[in-house]
Every structure is written in structure tokens, then in C-alpha cells.
Amino acid sequence: MKPLEAGDPIRLGPYRILAVLGEGGMGKVYVGQDGEGRAAAVKVLHPHLAHDTNLTQRFVREARMAQAVGGGSVARVLDARTEGGRPWIATEFLTGPTLADAVRSHGPLDEPAVRALAAGLAGALNDIHGAGLVHRDLKPANIVLTTTGPRVIDFGIARPEHGLTLTATGQVPVTPGYGAPEQVLGQRVGPPADVFSLGAVLVYAASGQHAYEGSHVAAVQYEVVHGEPRLDRVPPALRPLIGPCLAKDPASRPLPDRLVRAAAPPRGSERAWRHGAIAQDITAREHGLHRLTTLPGGAAPRPVSRRRLLTGLAVGGSVLAVGGGAAAWWGLSNRAGSGPFDIPAAVETPQAKVLDTQKGDYVLGETPAPLWSISSAVPADSPAPLPVRDVIVVAAPEGGIAARSVVDGTVRWTAAKAVAARRYLSLSDRLVAAADGDGSLVTFVASTGKPKWTAPADAAWLLAADDEAVYVVTGDRRVRSVGRSDGRIRWTVGVDADLGADAASRGLAARGRLVVTAADGTVVALDTADGRRVWDRRKQSDDGRAKVALSGRVLCVTGKNLTAVDVVDGKELWSAENPKPPNGTPVFWGPPTIHGDHVYATVLTFPLRYDLRTGRGTDWVFQTLIECDPPSPLVVQGNGLWSVTVNRTEGGINVVDLSEGNKTTWVFRIVRNPDRYWITADGNRVFLLDGTTLAALPVF
Template sequence: MKPLESGDPIRLGPYRVLAVLGEGGMGKVYVGQDAEGRPAAVKVLHPHLAHDQNLTQRFVREAQMARAVTGGSVARVLDARTEGGRPWIASEFLTGPTLDDAVRDHGPLDEPTVRALATALAVALRDIHAAGLVHRDLKPANIVLTASGPRVIDFGIARPEHGLTLTTTGQVPVTPGYGAPEQVLGQRVGPPADIFSLGAVLVYAASGQRAYEGAHVAAVQYEVVHGAPRLDRVPPALQPLIGPCLAKDPAARPVPEQLTRAFDPPRGAERAWRGGPIAQEISTREHHLHRLTTLPGEPAGPRALSRRRLLTGVAIGGSVLAVGGGAAWWNRRADGPFDIPPAVATPKARVLDAKKGDYVLGEAPDPLWSVTSALAKDTPAPLPVRDVIIVGAAKGGIAARDVVDGSLRWSAPEAVAERRYLSLSDELVAAVDGSGVLLTFVASTGAPKWTAPAEAASLLAADDEAVYLITKDGRVRAVGRGDAKIRWTVRVDADLGTKAASRGLAAHGVLVIATADGGVVAVDASNGRTVWELRGQSAQGRAKLALSGRTLCVTGKRLSAVDLTGGRRLWAAKNPEPPDKSPVFWGPPTIHGKHVYASVLQFPLRYDLRDGKPSDWGYSGLLECDPPSPLVVQGGGFWSVAVNKTQGGVNVVDLSSQGRPSWVFRIIKNPDAYWLEADANRVFVLDGTTLSALPVF
């Protein structure tokens, strides 16, 4: 969500416009609020399209028709009008992640849940078709998973059954891979087109992959019209049910009533949305948005929103408002220890372009800034948090430096940097003092907030609910972020070490700990109960961890991927065979998009995150790096560190090519004390006690 800009409306009909949710080719979506405090997502045509009178009339008329859709499986269109020449559509808010987000973050749904999903969506299509409409854009991003079940959104611009595609010149009329063949070909579209889209949605939900894929849009559309869907990863029992939905001939596809009978979910399958990681995500969003339910007191302003009315996930047109990161619709009070101001905007650096003369090909540009003697010798890795970067201060404590110029923004001398620091939703920085008290500070300003007498030896991780730490007597403890109270304390069957020897990650209700003895332990974040463990992952201290969705990558003796919630190994990369038969050691993993990067035998390699297949990335043998080097992808480059006994440099390779480094920054003077972090088009280099920021291309 973004703040309003010049040119954005202040009010649309009964809705006060508060912020921007998203923008697409046809229009912009705003957060709106009526006089009773009820929120709505208000979609407005772009000004240049609003001048088309026919388009404007159709936009509003067809949205008004969509209000005739009844049933609890769709998002209701609340109102649609033309205000001052600009047409708008207001839709209700829904609670929960989109199906697209849920599968990406938590993996494919199991068979009973897919059956429940199919049944709910078939009912939604039945209701839409009964109103004389065709949705025409059913896709995972237009399906919201709520506690009461899946809900279909963005049918406010659905077409009447006899209508043609509403597009502007040059636009693709359907979402590639989800629109039916007749849509791709520009033919008349009826209810069977939605059934085709439903089939493609179910393939994605059941397998995590699209039914039709290609290197570009035209290739995907060709596969839709002429190719066969990819059903190989769909559970065998579901393949004969989904397959008919994807028939090329619209007449051969089933109708919604047939689908509800065919999928026949087992008893209790509808409760899938009220338990497990998806339900926990809904609950977490509710917890955070509850803090935003009161508007500032203004005599003429809308009254406070009740918790019942204000739903936690904002979804319209495939856009979801995630409030855990600190974005707020309105200002909050910030005078109490738990009144936390929203996270500030992240100032992005400019991306350099050789064609514009920003640098000379073959030569590395100068750093954006560099501050010597800025860090403590034993500082943990720098931690970028929006507009500041947190480090261990040279004179003790922790310090926040401005990401734009490296200047000192604030410091907390009472904090002990060696005990680590964490970002709490980019709003707060958590640290520990010499007595083991948990401290929190506003990230951008350093203003102190809540504290907790946690007896902490070091910090592990944090999620939206709690901060997780190791106590002085070697136990794991959770401290609630909403009340600073100890939630639970447990002793795990592993060596956690001393002096912050263990590291952790927390997501989707699971806390994962890389222990000091080379193992990995996962505990339930709600009670500390051990849910799975992996022994002997590393022979050289802690295993290294990286997370994307619920896929956890672990390096040490090998590179492997495991399911975060269950600990099941998904795949493992084949270890190379060193000529001298020495033990193999994998460096820290880095996940970027659909790939995971890790170095082995001094060579960085890239693997497909989904199945562990080696990439055709051609740098093996050309680019060497220090085995413990962190690997960073930022801008258009891949960054790593190569060192010898006395010095080193940062190598940067253009990801769009396959060759030797494009840039080499020969700035590493301390080959035993360096690190790389990256954010917002900057790469931060820790070199001994020097901190630098490098540009990206």
C-alpha cells in the first residue's frame, strides 16, 4: 500500500480515500472508508480511459449488474457510480491471503483441501453464472482464502454472458495460462470459459505449478490453445476430475453442479481454512490490524472502526494488503511502549546504467559511501531496516546509520551487539542489554519502546507474534510482542552453545534453530514443542539457513531443502567429489526468486528451488568465491567475495550474461572479518570495522 499522491481523489461518493492499494493497466485501487467506518476497496478507471464514454458506461453498468450476484462465496460489489467523470467500483474487504500467496508461501494444498476448494469455487461460479455474468478472469490472485472458505473477488468487471472482451489497445485480454482458448482467440465467451480457468486454478493449487507454461506470453497462450495441461504433479485421484475442465472444446467441459458432485470433499474438509498455517496467517493479520482500528479524533471525521467490521486481509483485483510490515491506513499514537509508529518508507538508490554514462564498462564505480571505524570488531552482520542499517557500534552498544549517506542516526549504548539484534516488522529493532533485558527501539528514530526481563543470552528470531531467544541457562524462550510477557520457555535436546552460537528463523508458526553442534531443530512457535529435527547437518559449526515460503534450505555438509512445517526432505543437491577427497563444505545459501544460490569448493552454483535441479547458470569454473562468503542478488547482479590471506574483493556478475565479473571492488582489507547484505539497490559491505554501501546496476 502506498500513500496518496497529487492527482489522487480525496473522496469517491460516500468513501473517504485513505491510501493506494495497487495499480493496473485499467485503473487504480484505493482504500476507502464510508461515514459509518466501514472499509471498502474502491477501483477507479485511469483518467485517460475515463474519457472514453462507452468504456465508462460499460464499466459502471456491468459492475452494477454484478451486484446481482448472491451467495457467500463471492466478494460483493457495494456500489458503482460515475463521479466527476471518473467511474468507480467499491467492493467489500475480505480476510485472508489469496490462493496465489498461500500456495507460494505454504506449498500446494493437500487432496482433501483441493476438493473443498473446487467445490467452493464451483458454487461461486454457479452463483455468478446464475446472475447472467461470466467472471472471465478467475485465477489464484482473485481467490481469497478466508476462515469461512474461499471467496472469489474482482468480478465487478465481469462481462455479461453475451459480452465481448473489455480491453484497451495492446492489452492481453486474459491472464496468460488461466484464460480459456476461446478467450485467447478473441471468440465469444460464455460460462464454460470460467470452468477452464477453474481447472487451471486447481492444477496450481494441487501442484504448485501452472497448467500451462512458456518462455513468454505468446508461448503460454499457444500452449493453452494447442498444448496439453501439465498434470504430472497433481495427485492421481484428482487428475480425472480436473482434466475435463481443461478441454479445448467449451461444450466438453462440465458445469458447476457436476463439479460439486464429482469432487465430493470428505467430511470436515471445509475446516481446512480454520486450522494450520493458513488459518494462523489470518489470525496474525487480525492481530496486527486490530491495532489500527481507531481513527484520529476529528469532529467531522468517520467514527472508529469496530474489530468486527475491519477485516485483516485487504484483497481486490489480486492485491493483498499485508499489515505485518508496519504499513498503516492512518496515523497511530506513539506515546506508549506498545504504541508503535508505522515503518517508514525505504529510500531506494538509483540503479546505474553504463549507457547513461553512470560508469565505464570494465571499471567498478566508486562506493556510494564508506565509513571507517564505524563498527565494533565483533559486530554481528549489518541489518538493513528500511532507512537505516543496524550495526555494532565502535564504542559499544548498537548504532543505526542512514542507508543514504552512512551518517549516524541513533545509538543505544546499553545494548550488547554480540547478543544480536533483530528487526520486528521493520517497525522496531530488538536487542539485549548486559543484564539480559530485552530492549526495543523504533527503527528509524531509536526511540525506546517496550522492554522485558527475559534473562536473554542472545536473540534467535522474531515473527509477528513473538521474539525468540536463548536464555542464560541455555533454554529457548518466547516473549510476546503485544504485551512483553513470556509466552513459554523450553529446553531443547541440542547444544545451543554460548555467545550467540545458534541462529534461527521464524515463520508460519515454526521456529527453526541452527544449533551449535551442526544440527537443525524446529519447534512449534506457539508452545515450544519440538516438531522435527535434523542431526549432523554441518561438521563446521552451525548449519546455514534460508527460507522462502515454507521451503527451508540448509547448507553444511550438503545443500538440501526441507519442508518447514514437517521437516520432510524435499531434495538434496549432489555433492561434488574433491580431487583430494577432502570433506565438502557448502557456504551460506541465498534464495532469490525461484532459485537458491550456494557455494561449494569455491564455486557459486544455482539450483531450482522447487526440485533442486542444477541451473544452466554458466559461472561454475569462471567465478570463484571464498567458501564462507555470503552470496547476494541485488539489482541485475550477483555479488560474492573472493579473498586470499591478506586481502580480497567483491565480485559482481551480470545475471543476464555468462562470463567473468562485470565489476570488482578491491576493498576487502580484513579477509577474516567481512560480510555482505543488500537492500533497496544497495549492497552493504562489512570489512573489519569499515562499513560501505556499493551501487548496483
């Protein structure tokens, strides 16, 4: 640590700046201390770089990347802000030398310590890759040796697995001799690149020499791509562990969990961090930090009360998350209601009038006009409309997504960078979640469109959401959970089912289960806490994705049949008897709809109703709806059951009065696109997507 110099800040947010830890090309790292007396490492971008958009994006991304990693293997991010145009990041202060300092000061590590280091760093890579990230700059200077083991720092050029570049030139910074061959060549970089870097780190730890050397940078990088690593000074017993990590082909490098097992550190090897020269170094640094953070006379700084702290944050703390702008500022100390994870109150759903023939609202036997109808409101490939309180979310004709007023269909807000084809979700009727072109999650206040939090997710499309997380399908067809409270990736798992392409699979999350209906007809339930598979039902549908609906613990599944299962344990509760189709027509059950104590579903062309608890049919068949289109959603709104009937060229909407059993009340002959429609409902309105037309229909 070095004393402060002229031009160094005295205070950054809640941190009093005490000393300089180090300095690099992008900024300085200081020792900071908050009002409670806790130390932090505060990294600040150089003033002359603060106006460079690309660098500020990279700098702030570091906070986002580190925040996404759990498991305690990296330095925790405590705060991240911008003040006076100078972005800074505060992280947990790790007391100990870097691996680079330790080897320079004390020489190479012995074999047990190298094995302990390998196991610890491989575990850290598991945590990083499990969060969907690639560190990209693992090297001795970015590894801190603490009493609890090695910790990884500096996520300055970390990226999601699908990310390619950071800089304006398209060249990713590489530490010579530690970046993988594919990284040197500017090719796509995935988790195996970090394994290569780990191999180079272990060579240095075991021998005190770099795995690749040369007279200049270009010579070193040439050796990385074309030469062989220098393992001659690595103990022979460690070469089988280290050598495979340095394979030229990324596919030939071992996975981190395999490295944890292969390292096989002997019992007691963790004492390398608690005894001997490195432990003495850690102790000396702890004493130095104590002297620095204790006032003369041995008095620690006076703690700030929680009330005063909260008041100060409410007045002076600033955290801004910009979903569509040039950068996203992330932090943990947010003003009440203003931070990216502070969720606004849900607005009231404006209720439309329920029409009554007794009051002259419409003439019995005639169909009332739509409440509103807008042609060319959506592109031809818009996903299903999503009502969220006072808006309905659809794809925007010019690209992105749009939220239209449910009252009159006017556009309330748009988000140009959201990709509608990746789908969108309601988060507690307060936020709308979508994905941008990079697969990052972006969220907006439903009523106003104000951007909120953004998180890296590599989302090919969105599956479902509950109170805790948003669940997505990743680019490599895994399922991923992203926490709603912090934007961190909670877990990522493979699913033994074909999730398809182009948002072919869907999801439903409740009761601690994420139910995924895969493109191959399989239904899989995952534990939302850790992604563990709990139960599955294979081949529920012959023609693709099965359909599901949930009430309490009862999950109704349609496809080849209509079955009710317990969503928690997958136990079958009942199954409806399939009708005997004429001429051997395959049986197909359409999407189920649950309303009250009943579940409705269409089989062949008949909408049927069953008791949700017992599965007993009510002998209630809508004889007047024999032309109901089986794939049509069934919607209950007001006193009616709504469905679509089509022929080859056009169609209409049939509305059955539920109170009278089988009486067709209204027929809207307005569907012009029989192969491109959807209906949904909320607030006494039924919304119809008909090709590129969006309309709202009244209810009775």
C-alpha cells in the first residue's frame, strides 16, 4: 500500500479513501473504509478515461460480472456508482498477497499447495461458468491467497459465454502467455479458455516460470498458438494434472469439476494458506490494514447509525440502471424506490364495462362492436399478446416491443432493443422482462416503460418467472435461473429433452417448481432452488409441445390426453378418457384453461369441462361449438367461454354463456388469418391477435 498523492480522491460515496493499493492502465485501486469501519478495495476509472463510452461500459460490466458469481470464490461487490463522472467499484477487501507476489517473494509452491491451489481455482471456475460467464483474464496477479484459500478478482474483461468482444476495435485484451490460443486469434471464447489460463497459472505456481516465454509480446503469443508449454521445471507428478489444461483444442481441455477431482489435494494441504511464509505474509498485511484503518489512540471510526445511513443514502446515493442506453450502473446501496431492483407498486387494472342486454348495452342476437381495433399494430411474427394491468405487450412493427393501453390501444411505450421473438414475461404485474439482441435480460416498469435492471443471461428465449427468478433457455439449450432481487445467475442446468429452436419450448413456475414443456413433447419439472430434476413425463404430445395450466398444486397437461398431476411431486391425480375418433383420427387435446373448480380443454373439435379435483366430466358438451379449432386457447372472461373456430380462409370467435350451459351468445366473424391468431383476456376485455391486427372485444 502507498500513501495518497495529489489528485487522489478523499472520499467516494460512503468510503473514506486511505491509501493506494495499486494502479493499472484503466484506473487506480484504493483502500477505502465505510462508516462502520469496514475496509473495501475501491477501483476508480482514470479521469481521462471516464468519458470513453467503451471503457466505461467495460468498467461497469466488471461489477455486473462479479455480482453474478456466487459460491464465495470471488471478491464480493459491495457497491458500484458514478460520482462526478468517475465510475467506481467497491469490493470486499481480501487480505493476502496475489499469487504473483507470493511466488516472487517466496518461490514456487510445493506439490500439496499446488494441488490445493488447482482444486480451489477449478472450483472458482465452476462458480464463474455456472453463472454463465467467462473470466478471460485468469493470471497470477488476479488471484489473491487468503487464509481460506485462493480468491479470483478483476472481472474487467469477463463476458457472458455468448459474448465475443469488448473494445471498439474488436480485439479482446489478452495477458501474454495466459490467454488461450483461440483468445489470441480473436476467435469465439468459451469456458475452456479459462481452463487454459488455469493451466498456465499452475505452471507459474509450480515452477516460478511462465508456461510461454519470448523476447517480446508477439513472440510469446506465437508460442501460445504454435509452441509447446515449458513444463520442464514442473514436478513430474503435477504434469498429468497441468498438461491437459494447455491443449490447443478447447474441446480437449478438462472440465473444471474434473480438475477438482484430478487435483486430489492431500489432507492438510490447505494449511499452505494458514502456516508458513504465505501465512506470515497474510498476517503482516492484516496488521498493516489494522493500523491504517484505526485512528490514532486505537479508536476506530464512530459507526453510523442505520437510520442516519439510510437517510444519507436516500439523499445522496444514486444508482441508475439504463436498459437501452450506453451503460448500466449497478449498485447495492439504492435510494428507496429508485434503484434497479426496487420494484414499483402495481397499478390498478382498468376494468371495462360488462355489457348487459337488460340495460340496452347490446341487442340480443346481435354481436357488439369491438372496443377498439388497430390494423398493422404488430408484425406478422409477433408472439402472443401479454396483458399486464393497464397495458398489453406485443411486438412493435418497427422492431422491439411495445406496450399499448388496454383502454384504447394507443402506444404507451416502446423498447427498441428488446427482441420480441425471444418472448416477454410479466414480473408480478409490475415489470416486463424481455431479452435484447445479446441475450441479456432487460426489464421495464410495465405501466411507464422506465428501464430497471439488466442482467447477462445468454437468453435464447424466456421461459417463465416466479417471485424469485426469471427462467430462460440459453443459447446452448440449457435452462438458467436469474434472480429477480440481484440479477445474478442462480443456476444453469441441462435438460434431458429437446428444447427446440425459435422459442419452441415454454415454462410455468410455481410452488417451487419450474415446469418446462419441451419441443419433443416431454414435460420436465425442475426444482427452482437449484435446477434439480424432480419429475418428468415423456412424450406427452406426438406433434410437439404439450400444454399446461396450473391451479394450486394441480397441473393439467394436454397433448395426447388430458391429465392432472401434482406439480410438486409429479404424482398423477386423474386422467380423462379419450373419445373414440371417427376414421382413426389422432386424438389431440388443445390448451387447457382453468377457471374456478373446472378445467376446460378442446378434444377433436369439442370443448369439454371437467371437475378439477376429481376429473369427473360434467356431461356438459358445447354441441354448438363442434367447429372449435383444437389449437385455439379457451378463455373465460365475464360470463362467457371464448374460443376460435376457423376454416381454410377465415374464422370467428364463439362465445358461450357459461350460466346457461350450451347457449352460444355471440359470434364475432372477424378472424381473417386462420393460421395466425391468438386470444387472451384481462380486465373484462378479450384481446384478439389476428395476423397483424390487435383488437379488444367487450364481454357480457
